[in-house]
Amino acid sequence: MAEHGDEIIRLENVFKIFGPQPRGRALTLAKSGMKKNDVQAATDHVVGMSDVTFSVNRGETFVIMGLSGSGKSTAIRTVNKLHDITDGHVFVDGVDVQALNGPSLQQFRREKMGMVFQHFALFPHRSVIDNTGYGLKVQKVEKAERDKASLEALKLVGLESFAHNSPRELSGGMQQRVGLARALAADPDILLMDEAFSALDPLIRRQMQDEMMAIQEQLKKTILFITHDLNEALRIGDRVCIMKDGAVVQIGTPEEILTQPATGYVAEFVQDVDQGRVIDVQTIMSGATTVSSSATLSDAITSLGDASGAFAVDDDGRPTGLLTVEDGIRAAQMGTTEVGSALRIDFETCAPTQTFNEVYASAGRGLPMAVVDESGRLVGVLNPREMMEEMGRVEQLIDGFEREVFM
Numbered sequence: 252m253a254e255h256g257d258e259i260i261r262l263e264n265v266f267k268i269f270g271p272q273p274r275g276r277a278l279t280l281a282k283s284g285m286k287k288n289d290v291q292a293a294t295d296h297v298v299g300m301s302d303v304t305f306s307v308n309r310g311e312t313f314v315i316m317g318l319s320g321s322g323k324s325t326a327i328r329t330v331n332k333l334h335d336i337t338d339g340h341v342f343v344d345g346v347d348v349q350a351l352n353g354p355s356l357q358q359f360r361r362e363k364m365g366m367v368f369q370h371f372a373l374f375p376h377r378s379v380i381d382n383t384g385y386g387l388k389v390q391k392v393e394k395a396e397r398d399k400a401s402l403e404a405l406k407l408v409g410l411e412s413f414a415h416n417s418p419r420e421l422s423g424g425m426q427q428r429v430g431l432a433r434a435l436a437a438d439p440d441i442l443l444m445d446e447a448f449s450a451l452d453p454l455i456r457r458q459m460q461d462e463m464m465a466i467q468e469q470l471k472k473t474i475l476f477i478t479h480d481l482n483e484a485l486r487i488g489d490r491v492c493i494m495k496d497g498a499v500v501q502i503g504t505p506e507e508i509l510t511q512p513a514t515g516y517v518a519e520f521v522q523d524v525d526q527g528r529v530i531d532v533q534t535i536m537s538g539a540t541t542v543s544s545s546a547t548l549s550d551a552i553t554s555l556g557d558a559s560g561a562f563a564v565d566d567d568g569r570p571t572g573l574l575t576v577e578d579g580i581r582a583a584q585m586g587t588t589e590v591g592s593a594l595r596i597d598f599e600t601c602a603p604t605q606t607f608n609e610v611y612a613s614a615g616r617g618l619p620m621a622v623v624d625e626s627g628r629l630v631g632v633l634n635p636r637e638m639m640e641e642m643g644r645v646e647q648l649i650d651g652f653e654r655e656v657f658m
Contacts (some may be wrong), residue, residue, distance in 0.1 A: 257308065257309055258306045258307070258308055258309070259307060259308065259309045259343065259344050259440065259441065259473050260306065260307035260313075260330060260341075260342070260343050260344075260441070260473070260475065261305075261306040261307075261340075261341070261342045262303055262304055262305055262306075262326065262329065262330075262339065262340070262341050263304055263339055263340040263341075263342070264302050264303075264304055264338070264339040264340070265300050265302070265303045265304070265326075265329060265336050265338070265339035265340070265341060266278060266281055266282070266298075266300055266301060266302060266303075266336065266337045266338040266339055267298075267299035267300040267322075267325055267329065267334060267336050267337050267497075268281065268296050268297070268298055268299065268337045269296065269297040269298075269299055270294070270295065270296030270297060271296075272296070273296065273337045274337055274338070275294075275296075276293075276294050277290050277293075277294040277296035277298070278337055278338060280293060280294065281298050281301050281302075282302070282338075286496060287301065287496040287497050287498075288496070298496075298497045299322055299325040299334070299497055300322045300325050300326060300329070300336075300497050300498075301322075301496070301497040301498045302339075302498065303322065303326060303339075303494075303497070303498065303499055304499065305492050305499060305502055307473060307475055308473070309440075309473055310471040310472070310473060311473060311474070311489045311490065312464075312467060312474040312476060312487055312488055312489045313473075313474065313475055313476070313488065313489065313490050313491075313492065314476045314477075314478060314483075314484040314487060314488035314490070314491045314492070315327065315475070315476070315477050315478075315491075315492045315494060316477075316478050316479065316480070316481055316484040316491055316492070316493050316494070317479065317493060317494035317495060318479055318495070319479065320496070321494040321495050321496065321497070322494045322496070322497040322498070323477045323478075323479075323494050324445055324446070324477055325497075326477075326494070327443055327445050327475055327477050328445075329341050329348075329349070330343060330348065330364070330441075330443060330475060331348070331360050331364055331366065331443060332348050332349060332351060332356055332360075335349065336349055343359075343363060343364075343441070344363065344440065346359065361386065361389070361390055361437065362437075362439070363439055363440055363441055364439045364440070364441040364442070364443055365386070365433070365434030365435065365436075365437055365439040365441070365442050365443070366434060366442075366443045366444075366445070367427075367430050367431055367433075367434045367442065367443070367444045367445070367447040368430065368445055368446075368447065369445060369446040369447060369449050369450050370450060372430070373418040373426055373429055373430065374418070375417070375418055375419060377418075378414070378415050378416065378417060379405065379410065379413050379414050379415065379416050379417075379418060379421070379429055380398060380401045380402065380405065380414040380415060381401075382418060382429055382433060383401035383404055383405055383414075383429060383432045383433045383436050384397035384398060384400065384401035384433075384436055385433060386433060386434075386436060386437045387400060387401070387436055387437055390437070397436070400436045400437070400438070401414070401432070401436050402414060403436075404432040404433070404435040404436040405429075405432050407432065407435060407466050407469075407470075408428040408429075408431055408432045408435075408462060408466070409428065409462070410425060410428050410429065410432065413425065422455075423450065423451055423452075423455065424451055424452075424455035424458065424459060427447070427448065427450075427451060427459060428459070428462070430447070431447070431459075431462075431463070431466075435466070435470070439472070440472070440473060441472065441473045441474075441475065442472050442473070442474045442475070443475050444474060444475070444476045444477065445477045446477055446478060446479070447459075447476070447477075448460065448478075448483070449478070449479070449480070456483075460483065460486055460487050463487065464487055476488065481520045481521065481524060482524060484505070485505040485508065485509065485524060485528075485529050486505075486528075488505055489504070490502060490503060490504055491503065491504070491505055491508050493508065493516075493517055493520070495516055500513065500514055500516055500517060501513040501514065501517050505529045506529055506530055506531065506534060508521065509521050509524060509526055509529045509530065509645065510526075510530060510534070510641075510644075510645050510648075511648075512648065512649065518648070518649045521649060522649045525608070526607070526642050526645050526646075527606060527607035527608035527611060527642065528606055528607075528608050529606065530606065530607050530641065530642070530645075531603065531604055531605060531606050531607070532601055532602065532603050532604070532605050532606075532607075532610060532622055532631075532633050533603035533604065533622075533631070534641065535633070535634075535637050535638060535641050536603065536622045536630075536631035536632060536633045537558070537631060537632050537633075537634065537637075538631060538632070539562070539622075539629045539630055539631050539632060540555070540558045540560070540561040540562065540632055541561055541562055541563065541564055541629065542554060542555075542561045542562070542563055542574050542590060543563070543590070544563050544571075544572075544590055544591050544594075545590075546590050547588055547589075547590070548579060548582060548583055548587060548588050548589060548590050548592075548593055549583065549588070551574055551579060551590045551593075552574075552576065552579040552580065552583065555574070555576055555579070558619075558632070559575060559576065559619050559634050559636070560573055560574060560575040560576070560618065560619035560632065561573075561574050561619075561632070562574075562598070562619075562621055562629055562632070563590070563591075563594055564628075564629050567626075567627075567628065568628035568629055569623070569626075569627045569628055569629065570598065570600070570621040570623065570629045571594075571596070572591075572594030572595065572596050572598070573594060573595050573596075573598040573618065573619060573621070574590060574593055574594055574595075575595070575618065575619065578593050578594075578595060579593050581593075595618075598618060598619070598620065598621055599613040599614075599616065599618065599620045599621070600620065600621045600622070600623050600627075601613065601620050601621075601622055601623075601633060602622070602623065602624075602625075603622055603624070603630060603631065607638055607642070610633070610638075614633070614635035614638055615635070616635075617635055617636075618635070619632050619633065619634055619635075620632070620633040620635070
């Protein structure tokens with residue numbers, strides 16, 4: 252996951268009511284906590300957003316996820332004022348966006364944000380490079396300069412060699428890449444992506460997700476991404492905001508959403524998600540337990556306590572051997588008194604950020620695994636048994652919510 256700095260987008264207690272008198276009785280009822288459907292029945296007004304508050308950090312991929320009518324697309328449209336809000340505040344980099352109008356709003360949109368839509372919206376009569384540079388053309392950037400920026404953006408999405416092709420010569424996935432390149436060409440701080448990959452076939456969609464994550468790793472943009480697909484949200488999001496009926500239900504990291512669903516509604520969503528793809532090693536690893544190679548074997552076994560194993564490390568803190576309780580007792584029964592004779596060197600290592608799925612095969616041996624940082628230094632120990640217990644805990648939690656929902 253990316254590291255993030257300060258807040259760049261903030262919505263504060265935002266309400267959006269659709270109808271002829273949005274600031275009338277419908278807003279009063281919504282503010283009193285009345286549900287979306289009840290407000291509509293009472294006033295014939297539709298609640299698009301109800302008391303929505305969230306913030307997005309600079310350099311973060313923040314995903315808003317929800318089904319049709321949840322308010323997710325309405326939320327993203329308040330950030331660039333495609334929708335006026337009924338009440339509350341929307342700030343982008345300290346600017347009250349909803350207070351902007353006319354040329355100042357147009358300039359703010361052009362300089363601050365690029366938008367990628369579900370439908371590619373390419374001009375069929377313009378070449379790929381001219382489609383990519385269209386936003387720069389609107390800004391009256393000279394052709395040579397905009398072509399240079401467009402080629403750089405096309406290179407990022409792997410389409411540099413198609414610069415002079417017509418959009419109709421490209422597949423759907425390639426056309427969506429042009430849409431992404433067009434948003435990147437102007438080098439905006441913020442990318443707004445509204446169901447950007449939803450029209451693509453599953454395989455192409457996954458490739459686009461990979462591509463976007465690779466580009467994000469390089470460019471560190473702020474991405475506000477809208478989707479109805481929880482798998483997509485958990486795959487690409489640093490944090491995920493789940494909405495329902497115009498309101499925020501839960502905000503958290505993919506792991507928090509999966510392992511700590513706040514409501515039965517969220518639990519219903521996560522029941523079909525492959526937990527091992529989301530939960531990572533650092534969630535359950537224990538502190539780095541070490542043994543000294545110079546200790547006696549009996550002292551080393553005693554020092555393990557409840558731990559299933561401990562590692563010997565070199566002067567740089569890198570693991571060199573694993574002592575398990577079983578190996579230690581077996582060696583002692585054979586008359587060995589030195590720790591070194593009981594250490595096994597066929598241990599597995601993993602990184603704290605690896606997912607359960609990535610370490611599953613190694614964990615299948617049943618031995619404690621050394622969790623190491625980029626330099627190979629020991630930072631923790633992963634017990635395979637605790638891995639399985641965590642996955643079981645999440646399943647039980649979700650089952651409990653389901654019983655609540657359907658009873």
